[in-house]
Structures are given as C-alpha cells and as structure tokens.
Amino acid sequence: MSLPLLPGVIADPVNRTLRKVPAWPLYILGAIPPVVLFWAGVTGRLGVDPVKDMEHQMGEWGLWLLIAGLCVTPMRRYAGISLLKYRRAFGLLAFFYILGHLLIWLVLDVQILSQIWADIVKRPYITVGMGAFVLMIPLAVTSNNASIRRLGKTWRRLHKLVYAIALLGSLHFVLLVKGFQIEPYIYMAVILALLALRLPRTGKRRSLRAA
Amino acid sequence: APTGLTPNTLEEITNYNNYYEFGTGKEDPAEYAHNLTTAPWSVEINGMVDKPGTYALEDIVKGKDIEERIYRLRCVEAWSMVIxxxxFQLSALLDQVGVQSGAKYVAFETAYRPDEMIGASRPVLDWPYREGLRLDEAMNPLTLLATGIYGKDLLGQNGAPLRLVVPWKYGFKSIKSIVRITLQEEQPFTSWKDANHREYGFYSNVNPTVDHPRWSQATERVIGAGLFGSRRETDMFNGYGDEVAGMYSDLDLQKNF
Known part of the structure; x- marks a missing residue:
C-alpha cells in the first residue's frame, strides 16, 4: 500500500525523470571513490593510518550500497518509486567495494598468509565478514540477463541471499568495534527495518479481502 | 630496551589517538581535545601515602628531572608508533608522597568532564576512565609520568597535562590526563577489564603469544610506514623484557594476560 500523496504528486514525475536516466553511469560513478581513495592513500593524504582508513571507507561504502539495494523494493511498494533498473548496479558495486575492502585487508593490512587464514577461522568478526563475502560471489556471478533467464525462479530465490549478506555485513561491523559504540548498531537497525518491510502483510490483506 | 628507534612525526603522534572521552575515531581527539581545560590542574593523591592531598601540577613537576625517553607504544589494536x-619517573612522585607499607597497587583516574569531553556523554566505557599498576610496576624505572612530547607540552589528545607511560604494556594502560592517584592494597578497578574481562586483563603486558580474542597479537602495523609499509613482529614485553620480565617470573602470563 503506498502512501496517499506520493503516487500522483511525487512518484509520477520522479518515475518519468528516472525513465530517462540509464543505469550504466552508476558503474562509472561507482569507480570514482575507490580510485580517489587509493590515490589519496598513495600520495599520503589519508591521515596517519592510510591502510585502516581505506579499509574502513571501502567497507562502509559496501554497506551503504547493500542498503541502497535493499531500499529498492520498499521504495516501490510504499512510495511508488521504481528504482528497479538500478538495483543490479547497486548490488554489483557493493560486491566490488567489498572485494576491494577484502583485498586491502589481505594485501596492505595483514600481509602474512598464515595469519590471514588463522584470522578467518579464529576471529568471529572476520569469519562473519568472510562468510558474507563468499555469499556475495554467486550473486555477483549471476547478475546478468542470461543468468536470470536461465535460472528463472531459482534466480529470485538465490538473490534473497542478499538479506543474509547485509545482516552479516552489519554484524561484522558490530563485532569489530571496541567498547559500546552506536554506529554499527545504526547500520544493523536500518537493515533490520528494511528487511521487516518485506514481511508478508497477511493481516492487512485479510482485512482487505473481508472488506 | 629497544635502541635506535626512529620516532614518529609530531603530526602522526598528535593525529592518531585513542582517547574515547573525545570520541572513538582516531582523529576525534585531535579535533576535540583542545576543549579540555588543562590549567590550572591538580592531582589528588590519596590512600596509603604519608602525605595525601591535592597537589598542583606545578608542585608535582617541581624538582623533578625531566628527561627524554624514546619509547615504542604498542596499542592493543595491533599497531605501534615511537614517541x-x-x-619523569613515577617512582619520584611516589617517593615524594611516601608510600606506606601495605600498599600493593596504584590506581589512576582520568579527568571526567562531559562539558569539555564530547565523547564522555556516550556510554562507551564506565567513566571515569580508570587504570592501575602493581606497586613494583609503578616503581619500575621505565614507568614514566609524561608532561611533553618532542620537548613541547603535551597536547590534549596525548593526555595533557600529565599522563602515564608504561612502555611494556598495551597503550590503554598508559592513562591520560590524570586527576587522581590512589595507593591501595587491593587490585584496582580498570576500565577495559570491566568492559570486557575476556579481552582485556589487569596486566595487559604486550605479549605476542597471547592473542586478543578478536585478533592476533603476533604482529603489529607500523604507523607511519605508509600504504605499503609492512608489519613487524611484536616483541615480548614490547622489547622491554630485560627491564621488566623479572617482575613476572612467578606469574602465568597466559592466564594473567
């Protein structure tokens, strides 16, 4: 059920405008922040600990993009605004940002192979983050029209994995901070709220049918 | 003690700090710590001492031999820098106030001023920040009360105007902006152990063989080494074993981490 005012007053003109805006520029826009970030790191403009700064920023961007992807369905359902054609870009960019986040950790941060493996199996926050990344791989690989055609209903089911991925991503953040810090819980709450919006609204449907 | 250490730049030392009373970001203390009024400053010294009282900072520093000590600081988060x-030695102040027999520990407390400390209104830790040492650790010649860096007065983010430096322990033991020192018989309350006793012990000696439950302590990122700078292997007692290992010969450091 959409909000009463939105469809006519806001959603229609927004949708009309969006119809003219293709999705492909998102990939180019999305490539800019990591390049800027890396260059800032190389030229010493990322502060005292550039590796951690890059690592955190890429991880945070990844979470933002996952959240953007999770907003698409509620935006259509509750505001009547269709962002569907951008969802693949959100998802794929999220994958590439998290891949970058992981590579920075592997290559620039930990560096030591044996320690990387020990961290993955022994440290819950890394196990959780790694799990989320591994789950993203099949989604990234099947984010193309051919896979959608070939997999049919299975594709839809497979891509529901993003719910688990987003939750694990925010849990990874919650687990890694020291002391009680509010920011990771905000991410987790936003993701939980976006997932809650997807719960079947049986009560309302029943009452509609009754009426 | 490690020799030939190359100090980090003042820029690095003053812009990469853990001082949660000013926020949990590494740059937060540099941004907000100037709000802390550091003059006048006094320290209450009480408990099992001959001359308890509230000492003005000037009276604490007066007559002390201020020397330069280049120490590696190893953070529990697995990074290190050289400062x-x-x-002056903490032992000089303890001698001045007269430690009574029976005192076994020294408890320290950081200023708690939510009006001046933007992060202190958040329940990150059970404020005020508190730390502690065993008396022999406090009397060790390596244990310093610092008033400056690079010959300049300490900045707020580094714990102005008076802070502890215990180079063989993780950085959080080196409590900042001290307002109270208490000599006592029982082991003091320490903030990080209180927050999570599985992760942070009372001793918190730098020890590459005892991992933090969430990360390895075997190696450390060298701050200032740049984007491609490598890690270094963490030294037992942060390299200060010759001076301090003897204090722990009877202690199981795996259990008393």
Whole structure:
C-alpha cells in the first residue's frame, strides 16, 4: 500500500525523470571513490593510518550500497518509486567495494598468509565478514540477463541471499568495534527495518479481502 | 630496551589517538581535545601515602628531572608508533608522597568532564576512565609520568597535562590526563577489564603469544610506514623484557594476560 500523496504528486514525475536516466553511469560513478581513495592513500593524504582508513571507507561504502539495494523494493511498494533498473548496479558495486575492502585487508593490512587464514577461522568478526563475502560471489556471478533467464525462479530465490549478506555485513561491523559504540548498531537497525518491510502483510490483506 | 628507534612525526603522534572521552575515531581527539581545560590542574593523591592531598601540577613537576625517553607504544589494536616523551619517573612522585607499607597497587583516574569531553556523554566505557599498576610496576624505572612530547607540552589528545607511560604494556594502560592517584592494597578497578574481562586483563603486558580474542597479537602495523609499509613482529614485553620480565617470573602470563 503506498502512501496517499506520493503516487500522483511525487512518484509520477520522479518515475518519468528516472525513465530517462540509464543505469550504466552508476558503474562509472561507482569507480570514482575507490580510485580517489587509493590515490589519496598513495600520495599520503589519508591521515596517519592510510591502510585502516581505506579499509574502513571501502567497507562502509559496501554497506551503504547493500542498503541502497535493499531500499529498492520498499521504495516501490510504499512510495511508488521504481528504482528497479538500478538495483543490479547497486548490488554489483557493493560486491566490488567489498572485494576491494577484502583485498586491502589481505594485501596492505595483514600481509602474512598464515595469519590471514588463522584470522578467518579464529576471529568471529572476520569469519562473519568472510562468510558474507563468499555469499556475495554467486550473486555477483549471476547478475546478468542470461543468468536470470536461465535460472528463472531459482534466480529470485538465490538473490534473497542478499538479506543474509547485509545482516552479516552489519554484524561484522558490530563485532569489530571496541567498547559500546552506536554506529554499527545504526547500520544493523536500518537493515533490520528494511528487511521487516518485506514481511508478508497477511493481516492487512485479510482485512482487505473481508472488506 | 629497544635502541635506535626512529620516532614518529609530531603530526602522526598528535593525529592518531585513542582517547574515547573525545570520541572513538582516531582523529576525534585531535579535533576535540583542545576543549579540555588543562590549567590550572591538580592531582589528588590519596590512600596509603604519608602525605595525601591535592597537589598542583606545578608542585608535582617541581624538582623533578625531566628527561627524554624514546619509547615504542604498542596499542592493543595491533599497531605501534615511537614517541619521544618528556617526563619523569613515577617512582619520584611516589617517593615524594611516601608510600606506606601495605600498599600493593596504584590506581589512576582520568579527568571526567562531559562539558569539555564530547565523547564522555556516550556510554562507551564506565567513566571515569580508570587504570592501575602493581606497586613494583609503578616503581619500575621505565614507568614514566609524561608532561611533553618532542620537548613541547603535551597536547590534549596525548593526555595533557600529565599522563602515564608504561612502555611494556598495551597503550590503554598508559592513562591520560590524570586527576587522581590512589595507593591501595587491593587490585584496582580498570576500565577495559570491566568492559570486557575476556579481552582485556589487569596486566595487559604486550605479549605476542597471547592473542586478543578478536585478533592476533603476533604482529603489529607500523604507523607511519605508509600504504605499503609492512608489519613487524611484536616483541615480548614490547622489547622491554630485560627491564621488566623479572617482575613476572612467578606469574602465568597466559592466564594473567
């Protein structure tokens, strides 16, 4: 059920405008922040600990993009605004940002192979983050029209994995901070709220049918 | 003690700090710590001492031999930097106030001023920040009360105007902006152990063989080494074993981490 005012007053003109805006520029826009970030790191403009700064920023961007992807369905359902054609870009960019986040950790941060493996199996926050990344791989690989055609209903089911991925991503953040810090819980709450919006609204449907 | 250490730049030392009373970001203390009023400053010294009282900072520093000590600081978060401190031995102050027999520990407390400390209104830790040492650790010649870095007065983010430096322990033991020192018989309350006793012990000696439950302590990122700078292997007692290992010969350091 959409909000009463939105469809006519806001959603229609927004949708009309969006119809003219293709999705492909998102990939180019999305490539800019990591390049800027890396260059800032190389030229010493990322502060005292550039590796951690890059690592955190890429991880945070990844979470933002996952959240953007999770907003698409509620935006259509509750505001009547269709962002569907951008969802693949959100998802794929999220994958590439998290891949970058992981590579920075592997290559620039930990560096030591044996320690990387020990961290993955022994440290819950890394196990959780790694799990989320591994789950993203099949989604990234099947984010193309051919896979959608070939997999049919299975594709839809497979891509529901993003719910688990987003939750694990925010849990990874919650687990890694020291002391009680509010920011990771905000991410987790936003993701939980976006997932809650997807719960079947049986009560309302029943009452509609009754009426 | 490690020799030939190359100190980090003042820029690095003053812009990469853990001081949660000013926020949990590494740059937060540099941004907000100037709000802390550091003059006048006094320290209450109480408990099992001959001359308890509230001492003005000037009276604490007066007559002390301020020397430069270049120490490596190893954070529990597995990074390290090298800092040229200016300060005097804590033992000199303890001798001045007269430690009574029976005192076994020294408890320290950081200023708690939510009006001046933007992060202190958040329940990150059970404020005020508190730390503690065993008396022999406090009397060790390596243990410093610092008043400066690179010959300049300490900045707020580094714990102005008076802070502890205990180079063989993780950085959080080196409590900042001290307002109270208490000599006592029982082991003091320490903030991080209180927050999570599985992760942070009372001793918190730098020890590459005892991992933090969430990360390895075997190696450390060298701050200032740049984007491609490598890690270094963490030294037992942060390299200060010759001076301090003897204090722990009877202690199981795996259990008393």
């Amino acid at each position: 040229p401190w200016n300060g």
